[in-house]
Amino acid sequence: xxxxxxxxxxxxxxxxxxxxxxxxxxxxxxxxxxxxxxxxxxxxxxxxxxxxxxxxxxxxxxxxxxxxxxxxxxxxxxxxxxxxxxxxxxxxxxxxxxxxxxxxxxxxxxxxxxxxxxxxxxxxxxxxxxxxxxxxxxxxxxxxxxxxxxxxxxxxxxxxxxxxxxxxxxxxxxxxxxxxxxxxxxxxxxxxxxxxxxxxx
Amino acid sequence: xxxxxxxxxxxxxxxxxxxxxxxxxxxxxxxxxxxxxxxxxxxxxxxxxxxxxxxxxxxxxxxxxxxxxxxxxxxxxxxxxxxxxxxxxxxxxxxxxxxxxxxxxxxxxxxxxxxxxxxxxxxxxxxxxxxxxxxxxxxxxxxxxxxxxxxxxxxxxxxxxxxxxxxxxxxxxxxxxxxxxxxxxxxxxxxxxxxxxxxxxxxxxxxxxxxxxxxxxxxxxx
Numbered sequence: 001x002x003x004x005x006x007x008x009x010x011x012x013x014x015x016x017x018x019x020x021x022x023x024x025x026x027x028x029x030x031x032x033x034x035x036x037x038x039x040x041x042x043x044x045x046x047x048x049x050x051x052x053x054x055x056x057x058x059x060x061x062x063x064x065x066x067x068x069x070x071x072x073x074x075x076x077x078x079x080x081x082x083x084x085x086x087x088x089x090x091x092x093x094x095x096x097x098x099x100x101x102x103x104x105x106x107x108x109x110x111x112x113x114x115x116x117x118x119x120x121x122x123x124x125x126x127x128x129x130x131x132x133x134x135x136x137x138x139x140x141x142x143x144x145x146x147x148x149x150x151x152x153x154x155x156x157x158x159x160x161x162x163x164x165x166x167x168x169x170x171x172x173x174x175x176x177x178x179x180x181x182x183x184x185x186x187x188x189x190x191x192x193x194x195x196x197x198x199x200x201x
Numbered sequence: 202x203x204x205x206x207x208x209x210x211x212x213x214x215x216x217x218x219x220x221x222x223x224x225x226x227x228x229x230x231x232x233x234x235x236x237x238x239x240x241x242x243x244x245x246x247x248x249x250x251x252x253x254x255x256x257x258x259x260x261x262x263x264x265x266x267x268x269x270x271x272x273x274x275x276x277x278x279x280x281x282x283x284x285x286x287x288x289x290x291x292x293x294x295x296x297x298x299x300x301x302x303x304x305x306x307x308x309x310x311x312x313x314x315x316x317x318x319x320x321x322x323x324x325x326x327x328x329x330x331x332x333x334x335x336x337x338x339x340x341x342x343x344x345x346x347x348x349x350x351x352x353x354x355x356x357x358x359x360x361x362x363x364x365x366x367x368x369x370x371x372x373x374x375x376x377x378x379x380x381x382x383x384x385x386x387x388x389x390x391x392x393x394x395x396x397x398x399x400x401x402x403x404x405x406x407x408x409x410x411x412x413x414x415x416x417x418x419x420x421x422x423x
Contacts, residue, residue: 049286051422071286080279086218087211098207099287 001063001146002026003048003070003178008057010043017043018197021057027146030169030179030192039198041182042079045149048180049076064146074147075140081132082139085125089116092124093138100143110142111135114164129156137165140172148172150181154188162188204289205297212301222267226306227313229266233259234317245322252321253331253382257375260310260335264342265367267306269360271298271350272418281354285422291415299347299410307339330385330392334399338378341403344410345370351417374402 002024009019018040025031033041046052048059049071061070083092093107111117114134119127127135133156140148148169154162166188169179181187216223237255241247275281284294314335318328349367353359380395 046282049282051282051285053423068288072288074286076282076286078279078282080277080282082279082283084211084215084278084280086215086220091211091214095207095211096283098210099204099284099289101203101288103203103207 001061001176001178003059003061003147003180005048005059006057008044008047008059009055010040010047010052011055012043012052016055019056021195021197023193023195025178025180025193027063027176027178028173030173030181030189031195032187032189032192033180033182033195033197034184035197041197042151044197045076045078045151045180045182048149049074051076061147070147073145074149075143075145077136077140077148077150077153079151081136083124083127083132083135086123088121088123089127089135090120092135093142096139097142100139100145102143105142107138107142110138113141113168114138115161130158130161133157134161137168141168146177148177148179148181150179150183150187152182152184154183154185204287205293208284208289208294209297209301212298213305216301216305221305222270222302223305223309226263226266227309230259230263230310230313231317233262234320238320248322249324249327252318252323253327253334254379255321256314256317256331256335257338257379257382260314260339261342261368261371261375263310264307264339265346265364268302268343268346268350268367269353269363271302271347272354272414273350273356273359276354276422281418281422285418291418292411295347295351295414295418296344296407296411299344299414303340303343307343311335311339327382327385331382334378334382334396337396337403338374338399341374341399341406342371344403344406345374347410347414348417351414351421354418354421374399374406377402 004024006022008021010017021044023031033044035041043052047054064073090107093111097103097105108117111120114137116131116134154165157165169189173179215221234256238248311332314332315328318331346367349363352366353363356362377395377399381392381399384391
């Protein structure tokens with residue numbers, strides 16, 4: 001499986017966010033996207049999953065399921081955690097599992113992997129920012145998908161949770177998945193390619 | 202299909218939990234109808250004559266009450282991004298959300314209508330006609346409202362815009378709904394014409410609403 005972008009450009013609100021972005025990420029490989037604030041890291045990820053339309057350029061996925069779009073084979077972990085405060089931790093996760101087509105999964109195991117097993121019955125409104133982030137990370141483990149698009153995944157996590165995330169990302173890569181992550185600092189992906197936005201353009 | 206079922210269950214759960222909109226609509230309906238006799242005075246003939254219209258106006262406003270958060274809450278917490286990425290066609294997603302919204306806000310209003318009809322001195326045939334018109338007409342209000350909810354999705358205070366956009370579109374539903382409810386005692390022919398028009402409006406909005414709302418959502422999210 002290989003995700004390639006050639007001369008990708010994004011135009012929003014009357015200005016060019018980024019232009020001329022090229023990358024190629026294969027199975028088991030990771031790409032970190034860096035750049036100053038507003039350089040278009042999030043916009044690039046949103047363009048890849050089809051939430052924004054690229055102004056020019058193209059994005060191709062080779063070796064994936066031809067029946068499915070890139071977005072349907074990808075997990076997108078955005079700035080927002082996509083959780084409902086009035087639903088419990090387990091209900092939030094099982095909703096997303098069901099929505100992504102895996103309603104029969106047992107949510108205990110992914111919750112255990114992110115260290116939230118003891119809070120399964122707690123309404124998500126009571127979670128801290130880091131716990132909310134861990135709950136959305138549990139979504140990535142609950143439903144296997146080959147492409148992970150992570151937008152500053154470690155931003156609210158404590159040291160232990162960052163290490164756990166690094167382990168999860170490593171096992172995802174070892175399993176043949178690919179990761180594109182926007183990050184300011186190191187997030188524990190060694191041997192990752194680096195894409196710097198906002199300098200070439 | 203599993204995606205749509207999961208979404209339906211989630212929306213129903215959120216609506217009936219604390220902070221959900223399920224009881225808001227029916228409570229508003231109750232309050233508006235209950236204060237009307239105080240304003241109009243104890244003229245039983247007058248109450249009987251304006252009763253169906255008041256119940257319909259209250260039902261219309263009640264159905265708009267929780268609509269502005271229908272897509273906006275999913276947009277604010279990022280859920281809408283993931284929903285848009287999913288396999289399920291957006292039109293069906295919108296329709297499922299509309300169905301869950303109607304079941305939790307429209308249906309309780311229909312269920313409360315007979316009791317509130319008594320407050321307004323409606324006799325049993327008029328009550329039956331009223332409940333029937335509300336049962337057929339409130340889905341139209343919800344599904345027309347979906348369009349406004351989708352247009353107002355990115356606005357922080359979208360409620361007012363929603364009302365301005367949606368209310369003119371609901372006028373035909375109101376006209377035929379009240380006409381059918383008023384002509385309950387006047388024979389099958391007089392009741393049938395506005396009632397079939399109401400059914401037609403409802404069916405048309407079930408089709409047009411989700412498509413228009415999905416198109417509006419796609420525009421707004423870009």
